[in-house]
Amino acid sequence: MASAQPRSPRAGRSLAGRLTTIALVFVGATMAASAGVFWFAVSHVVREQVDQQLDVQITALKGALSFDAGGRPMLSSAFDNPPFDRPGWLWQIDTPGGRLISPPPRRPHPPRGRNDAEGPDRPSAEGAGMPVEPASPTDAPGDRGERPRRPIDLAMEDHAGPALYLRRQDAMVEGRSVTLIASAPAGALTVPARDALGWLLPLTLLLGLMLTLGTLLQVRLGLRPLRRLTDEIQAIERGARARLAPAQLRELQPLTAEINRLLDQNETRLAETRLHFANLAHGLKTPLASLTLALDREKDPDGALGRLAERMEQRIRRHLALARKAASAAGLGAATALAPVLADLLALLPRLHAGRRVTADIAGMKDLFLRCEARDAEEILGNLLDNAFKWAASAIAVTAAREGGMITLLIDDDGPGIARERRAEVLRAGMRLDETVPGDGFGLSIAEELVTLYGGRLALETSPLGGLRVRLTLPAAISGEAG
Structure with a gap:
């Protein structure tokens, strides 16, 4: 049974992306929670204000309520001041002797021919401080004769349609049990809260945008030391x-x-x-x-x-x-100056191989640094130059230049060269094309292996001098800072 392979981490995962995602989720959740808290707070304040208005009206009604000799309720003054002159703002008093209800809302131009008399389910002009027909003390304005299910804070439907918010108080007036009810339209609770959120929400969105930008900036600045370390x-x-x-x-x-x-x-x-x-x-x-x-x-x-x-x-x-x-x-981190290595080798090899003329601009290579160990650079260049000196008839040319992040070194000789179809063979360990020439056949293969190790490339070409050109490409290092 094959063993399970370890799961490799997903490619492309980013610490910055993870931090940004977490921060954005947190900002979004904070904004949603803030909107909910704002709505709750504003609704609570508006409800308290409406409750205060209704309680003041109930207290005033209770203070103005009295009974005549027949036990019928009456008010000492009219109670149609704002806001109880608008639709939905109603009051009602239920007593054993009858019911008093608020007058209808004022209309600037009432329709002609309309009968203002209302049934017991609708506020009537006769209810403004005057007794009406006896009714069940449990009837409330707009409840169509049905007993409210809760004693206070009821929501009921007005005859005209809008839902009402109620405040109810049971009290004793002149020894009689009375029920005082004041109502406000349900919109009196929601509309102010919605209007307040109308300008609070844009501010919340602006705050969320600022928090998002701040988060992105924080992630960018916070990860800068890691990028510097990289x-x-x-x-x-x-x-x-x-x-x-x-x-x-x-x-x-x-x-x-x-x-x-x-x-x-x-x-x-x-x-x-x-x-x-x-x-x-x-x-x-x-x-x-x-x-x-x-x-x-x-x-x-x-x-x-x-x-x-x-x-x-x-x-x-x-x-x-x-x-x-x-x-x-x-x-890691090796940097070797090219010019000194070449200078040492070109000073030694002509003594071993007399009669060869060498052309090399060593001074022009002083700013070129190879990203490899000095001993390996000596091994690579020594093997390549030794091969050129062995096969050259009379001339050898060495040139070098930096191309981007690489250094290209060309070693040319005027020897017999190597046929194109046999160039791959000489890079094999121990391969010698001519047994009469001293050597062991390992120089070029060792050089190629070291070049490949450092991420470079070794290629054999035809030289303009007529012999072999060795094109050596190695990664470049920056001078001065390597230690």
């Missing part, structure tokens, strides 16, 4: 700097310190590994060289032992190169 890490990878700068923020100080510690540790281990491989190479090559020198024609007439020693040396060089390649992969 840029510094990329600069280390490019070879522009050796270590991270000390973090100014307390929260990032442990992170930068730990990364710098890991870089120090990596550099120390890399140096130890290189030293180990150097000692290993010396320990293997020295006895082998002594063995080769000790062979003579009498002990090795057919040269078999010599060829065996040569193959052993080739394998040792091959495996040491691979081990060194693996060690180089651990290096």
